[in-house]
Amino acid sequence: MAKTFGIVLSWIKYKESSKIVTLFTEDLGRISIMAQGALKPKSQILAATEVFSKSHFELKKGKNFYYIESAELESSNFTIRQDIDRLTYGFYILELVERSVPEGESSSKIFNMLDKALFDMSSSMKPILQTVAFELKMISILGYRPQLSKCLKCGRTASEIWDFSIIEGGVYCDSCRKGSGVLIDQALFEAMGNILLSRFDQLDELNLSTEALLRIHSILYQFIIYNLDLKELKSQTMLQRGQKL
Ligand SMILES: [Zn+2]
The missing domain is CATH 1.20.1440.120 (Recombination protein O, C-terminal domain)
Incomplete structure (x- = not known):
């Protein structure tokens, strides 16, 4: 498992409620992550997978993507x-x-x-x-x-x-x-x-x-x-x- 800060550069919708997110991380550089269920209204990772957001991630490496184990939002840069x-x-x-x-x-x-x-x-x-x-x-x-x-x-x-x-x-x-x-x-x-x-x-x-x-x-x-x-x-x-x- 990798723990790193990451900033969301962009994302595209995947299937009904998931996102494929391009993340720029402190330790792994630019990576693609599969954010399962991120578009569900009560998703815990909704804010952490928005463009401009910075979060601390725990990521698990899969075959094609990294998967989110946990994400703690540090700043949404919302303004x-x-x-x-x-x-x-x-x-x-x-x-x-x-x-x-x-x-x-x-x-x-x-x-x-x-x-x-x-x-x-x-x-x-x-x-x-x-x-x-x-x-x-x-x-x-x-x-x-x-x-x-x-x-x-x-x-x-x-x-x-x-x-x-x-x-x-x-x-x-x-x-x-x-x-x-x-x-x-x-x-x-x-x-x-x-x-x-x-x-x-x-x-x-x-x-x-x-x-x-x-x-x-x-x-x-x-x-x-x-x-x-x-x-x-x-x-x-x-x-x-x-x-x-
Ligand atoms: Zn000169």
Whole structure:
């Protein structure tokens, strides 16, 4: 039997009243669990198998799935659902984890970060802030940390215009740029570097505008899709509809 914390990324209905849940766990990484009877009105595991919920699970490994022996809800992160912005960005983060971390590969770093991001997002007035920080930190943990402190070629740390290369994962200054990447100004360049170095609870202090954050999200989204070789994420389409990116 395995005991671990887990956060529900998504679920699909199975037969009359069961769910197949995709869970991101602290110790086992991303796994599939069969939650028998989870959709029955008086089910003990109803809340623990809702999307965004964090619980402590006791799991038994079966042939194709893990099965729940017990589940103790720690946090439902319910307030994410009470705001359309939080909800769409929340879904985006979950989909990003589901699609980018290989099944069964454990990463307590990503688990803890997801936990923090969802916790802060549940009371956030600007959920894109947690989203952008999560994107940048997650891609770094996965081995694609972009060079955001100086020019890739000459090492300069200030430039009026920077060229962010999606392919090379870093910036070129105005003198070295080849014109094949995304152009950003010095303020946006500094903002990205600061986000990477800040803890989640320090993000508010950066005082970044929604406009700047949307721009950073659009760059990071392209960067992630390219490096992780993903097709587009469904929730990004939802975001684009909402924000007209
Ligand atoms: Zn340069």
